[in-house]
Amino acid sequence: MTTAQDGGRARRSPAFTIGLSLIALILFCGFGALGAWQVYRLGWKRDLIARVDARIHAAPVAPPAAATKADEYRRVALTGTFQHDKAALTQAVTIYGPGFWVLTPLRSDDGTVTLINRGFVPSRTAVYDRPSGPMRITGLLRLTEPGGGFLRSNDPAADRWHSRDVAAIAKARGLGRTRGYFIDAERTPSPTGYPIGGLTVVQFPNNHLQYAITWFILAAMTVGAYMLVMRQTGKDRQG
Known part of the structure; x- marks a missing residue:
C-alpha cells in the first residue's frame, strides 16, 4: 500500500x-x-484461597446432607462404625510414593453411610489398623471423582479403582443410602503405622x-x- x-x-x-x-x-x-x-x-x-484456608482451619461442623463446590475442604466431624469388609482401595500417588487410598464406609446410627478416606497404604496387601466400635472422625469434605483417573476408567467388576467415585463404590459395595461425597480423615495414631491420613493436598495454581x-x-x-x-x-x- x-x-x-x-x-x-x-x-x-x-x-x-x-x-x-x-x-x-x-x-x-x-x-x-x-x-x-x-x-x-x-x-x-x-x-478462593482465603475462603478455603478459612474452611480448613475452622472448627469442625456436622456434615451436610449434600455438598457443592462451596463445601469442598470444609472441616467436618461425624460418628459411626466402620465397615472394614466393604472398604475400597483406590490408586494414589503421595509424598510416600504410589499406593492406595483406603476408602472405608462409616455407618452412622441413622443408617447413613459416608465414605471415609482413612489414608494411604503402599500396597493392596499392606496391613493396616481396623478399629471397631463407634468412632468419631474429623476431616475435610471432598467432592466425588466420577469417571476414573487420567485415561483409565474405574472397573468395578474387577475392583479396580482409579478415582474416588463415591456413587460407583457405593453401588459396587451395596452400601445403600450414602452421602454423595467422601471425607479425607485427619491423621491419627495407628498401631501398624497405616493407613497414613491427613495427606490432603490443598493447592491452587x-x-x-x-x-x-x-x-x-x-x-x-x-x-x-x-x-x-x-x-x-x-x-x-x-x-
Whole structure:
C-alpha cells in the first residue's frame, strides 16, 4: 500500500495508515482486555484461597446432607462404625510414593453411610489398623471423582479403582443410602503405622499475575511498534 517512489523513498498511502491504526487498536484493546481479565482472575483466586484456608482451619461442623463446590475442604466431624469388609482401595500417588487410598464406609446410627478416606497404604496387601466400635472422625469434605483417573476408567467388576467415585463404590459395595461425597480423615495414631491420613493436598495454581503482566507488556509493545512505524511514515512524507 504505497505510492510511487519519490527520491528513492516509498511514501505510505492514507489507506495504509488507517489500516495500520485499526490493527494496532484491535491488538491493544485485545491485549489490554486479556490483562484486565487476568487481574480479575487474580482477585478471584486469592479470594478462593482465603475462603478455603478459612474452611480448613475452622472448627469442625456436622456434615451436610449434600455438598457443592462451596463445601469442598470444609472441616467436618461425624460418628459411626466402620465397615472394614466393604472398604475400597483406590490408586494414589503421595509424598510416600504410589499406593492406595483406603476408602472405608462409616455407618452412622441413622443408617447413613459416608465414605471415609482413612489414608494411604503402599500396597493392596499392606496391613493396616481396623478399629471397631463407634468412632468419631474429623476431616475435610471432598467432592466425588466420577469417571476414573487420567485415561483409565474405574472397573468395578474387577475392583479396580482409579478415582474416588463415591456413587460407583457405593453401588459396587451395596452400601445403600450414602452421602454423595467422601471425607479425607485427619491423621491419627495407628498401631501398624497405616493407613497414613491427613495427606490432603490443598493447592491452587495462581499464575494470573504473571499472565496479566505478559498481556499488558504486549499491549505496550503494540503501542510502541505503532508509534515507531508512524514516525517512520511521517519522515517518508517529509522526504
